[in-house]
Amino acid sequence: MQVFFKSIERQAFRMALFACSNQDDALDLVQDAMCKFVAKYTNKPEEEWKALFYKILQNKIRDFYRKESVRSRWRVWLGGRSEDDDAEPLEQLADPAGRTPERETGNRQMFDHLQQELKKLSLKQQQVFLLRAWEGLSVSETALAMSCSEGTVKTHYFRATEKLREKLGEHWL
Amino acid sequence: MNDNNDKFTENVRSVLNQSLADLDTDTEFKLGRLKYRALDSAKQKKKGKFVWGAVPAAVVLLLVVLFNLPQNQQIHVASPDVFVLSILTAEEPLDFFAEDIEFYEWLSEVMENESELSGQHTVVPDIPVSANPLSTGNRQTGNRQRIIAQSGADRVSWSIRG
Numbered sequence: 001m002q003v004f005f006k007s008i009e010r011q012a013f014r015m016a017l018f019a020c021s022n023q024d025d026a027l028d029l030v031q032d033a034m035c036k037f038v039a040k041y042t043n044k045p046e047e048e049w050k051a052l053f054y055k056i057l058q059n060k061i062r063d064f065y066r067k068e069s070v071r072s073r074w075r076v077w078l079g080g081r082s083e084d085d086d087a088e089p090l091e092q093l094a095d096p097a098g099r100t101p102e103r104e105t106g107n108r109q110m111f112d113h114l115q116q117e118l119k120k121l122s123l124k125q126q127q128v129f130l131l132r133a134w135e136g137l138s139v140s141e142t143a144l145a146m147s148c149s150e151g152t153v154k155t156h157y158f159r160a161t162e163k164l165r166e167k168l169g170e171h172w173l
Numbered sequence: 174m175n176d177n178n179d180k181f182t183e184n185v186r187s188v189l190n191q192s193l194a195d196l197d198t199d200t201e202f203k204l205g206r207l208k209y210r211a212l213d214s215a216k217q218k219k220k221g222k223f224v225w226g227a228v229p230a231a232v233v234l235l236l237v238v239l240f241n242l243p244q245n246q247q248i249h250v251a252s253p254d255v256f257v258l259s260i261l262t263a264e265e266p267l268d269f270f271a272e273d274i275e276f277y278e279w280l281s282e283v284m285e286n287e288s289e290l291s292g293q294h295t296v297v298p299d300i301p302v303s304a305n306p307l308s309t310g311n312r313q314t315g316n317r318q319r320i321i322a323q324s325g326a327d328r329v330s331w332s333i334r335g
Binding site for chain 1: 182185189191193195200201207208211214215
């Protein structure tokens with residue numbers, strides 16, 4: 001179990017971070033997913049662990065989105081200022097890697113570009129793309145993780161790939 | 174088109190993998206800590222389940238002991254005491270119980286049967302009043318039967334005592 005967590009923890013964190021854009025929230029989501037996975041699915045075959053873990057993580061991300069949307073509605077309705085409103089707008093931008101100018105390289109610029117475009121995708125397209133292209137899950141495993149049909153997975157993956165190819169340009173091909 | 178797609182996906186994957194190497198040590202540390210926390214929480218839950226499972230089991234065991242143990246104790250403890258007491262308070266000498274008790278028990282049963290048979294089916298002749306010390310002078314049949322039964326019991330007692 002520990003080895004399995006070690007193998008996926010950073011990818012899971014990155015995927016959660018793409019979804020919620022906040023490092024602490026992403027860590028919380030990963031931890032919740034790990035706790036629930038350990039509590040419920042340790043007796044399942046190891047081949048299924050990856051898909052099951054991402055299924056839990058996707059559920060956590062969806063719950064997070066629901067809660068965030070409710071909170072944002074309340075903020076708008078109350079017209080109040082949140083704690084983060086006092087911060088500089090630039091500080092609010094997600095920068096989980098804590099980059100310094102010295103560490104900037106071409107590859108990182110590519111990552112920033114990719115990150116920006118990934119965040120522009122819908123949550124489902126983004127997560128389906130990451131599960132298929134990055135984690136290498138099959139269509140059926142992705143469908144299990146996303147709690148949707150295989151046809152929906154194929155559609156989301158195709159649209160996400162098309163949008164990213166269009167935005168990222170020819171030098172990615 | 175497929176080749177382009179494969180190359181594009183490969184590029185995306187390599188950039189994303191590279192981003193993992195860029196995670197700062199603080200995040201790595203936090204990830205490691207939450208991983209162990211998750212594994213520990215599972216162990217604690219298992220312990221909790223064991224405790225919560227043990228409580229009903231202990232209650233059931235206690236009830237079983239409470240309802241069954243006293244009955245068993247009465248059976249196993251009280252019976253030998255009564256038997257020993259009956260031996261100690263008996264008129265017969267202790268050698269009697271140590272030696273041929275089974276024979277005397279059998280003899281006693283035979284004599285009792287004999288007395289019952291003689292009382293019910295045999296015609297008992299009139300016994301003179303002077304010949305029977307237990308007679309009160311009443312010549313009724315019930316008295317005769319009682320006298321015969323008494324004499325049978327006396328014979329058994331005499332046989333037992335030697």
